[in-house]
Amino acid sequence: MISNSSDQDGSQKEADRSAHITLYCADGSDRQLSMDKLMPPTHDDDLLWVDIDRDSPELVADVCRALQVPSAGCTHLAGRASAPQLRRYGKFMFIHAIAVEHRGGLEFEGTMLAIAAGPNVVITVHHKPIEFIPSLRKREHGETKLGLLTAPSFVASLLDWHLDTYFDAVSDFEVAVEHLEESILDGSQNESTRQLSRLRRGASCLRRMLAPHRGVFSGLSRPDFDPEDDEVTIGHFRRVDEHFNRAMAAVENTRSLVVGTFELFSNQIALRTNSVMRVLTFATVIIGCQTVIAGALGMNFKASLFETASFGFWAAIAVxxxxxMVAAWIGKRKKWF
Known part of the structure; x- marks a missing residue:
């Protein structure tokens, strides 16, 4: 019996570490809860947020049972979706969205964020850390007025934070483009081609992760998704949809940045090629002039010039x-090379 009790205590502590439960009250008396105290809010002015940050279907099932989430929705929440989704089961909405993380070197990785929202309850599940979630918890630590928000409005806030991960990724992408363009102008060509390839892959990766969210955000902003939503909540989702469109435009612009950088690279290659060709053309003209002189001096006829022996030879070389030297001075002055 002692062993069973210690095992239960260990499981309880593990669950408490993996499930961050916060009850936001409209009067500002927010507090953290443990799994054994988990239950639906009893006041309309309370908002309960449960964040599960590890892969644990059992923990998700326990949370869903405690908060009276429909069983079909619980399966949807605990499952590993491969694409953004929007579902509704009874009074609960279920969303799968992909948050992006820049791992460095223009390598972008997506993390699936599952969200369930019902009456005064929001549940988020992610199998890997998502940077903005602890930032949000830290920002709202202490006494807040988040209890005044409805669950759908809080979901709109979470999705807005989620879109910010794409704006952050685009900012990192733009910095990489600036550095690459500087290296191109400095003449580093070998590394530039490899970096251009990474830019192209990064832009495509961002677009592939964000574009499938179009159905999720447009669906949330339609009045037929939840006819009981008030105008305030619908307005929140419409603003998030507008934010999505701006994020999509920013991600689409990364492809234009890649094309512009490639054009800069091509122009620099063309300029260097033209510079080399100018030098070669100038050298060819000079050598041609000297060949004409040498050919004239090599004609097979008698002239007093050919009787000057070594003096004539050195005179021809001097000419x-x-x-x-005169041609090089003129070319340098005219900036031909």
Missing amino acids: MVGIT
């Missing part, structure tokens, strides 16, 4: 060198 050739002089022509080369």
Whole structure:
């Protein structure tokens, strides 16, 4: 019996570490709850948020039972969705959204965030850490007025934070583009081609992760999704949908940035090629002039010039060198090379 009791205590502590439960009250008396105290809010001005940050179907099932979540919705919440989704079971809405994280080197990784929202209850489940969730908990630590929010309005806030992860990723992408363009202008070509390839993959990855959310955000903002929503809640979802469209435009712009960087790279290559060709053309003209002189001096006829022995030879060499020096001075002055 002692062993069973200690096992239960250990399971309880593990559940409390994995499930962050906060009860927000309209009067500002917010408090943290443990799993053994979990139950639906008894006041309309209270909002309960349960955040589960590890892969534990058993813990999700326990939370769903305590908060009277429909069994079909519980299965949906605990499952590993492969794409953004929007569902409704009874009075609960269920959302799957992908939050993006920049791991460095233009490598973007998505983490699925599952959200369930019912009367005065919001449940979030994610199998890996998502940076904005602890930031939100830390920001709202202490006495707040979040209890005044309805569950759908709080979901709108979570989705808005979720979209900010894409804006942060786009900002990191733009910084990488700026650094690449600086290296291109400095003449680093070998690394530039590899970096351009990474930029292209990064832009495509961001778009593939964000674009499928279109059905989720447009669905939430339609009045037929939940006819009982008030105008305030519908307004919140419409603003989040507008935020999504701005995020989508920013992600689409990353592809334009890649194209612009490639054009800059191509132009720099063309400029360097033109510079090399100018030098080669100039050298060809000079060598051609000297060849004409040497050819004229090599004609097979008698002239007093050919009787000057070594003096004539060195005089011809001096003329050739002089022509080369004068031409180089003129080319440098005209900035031909």
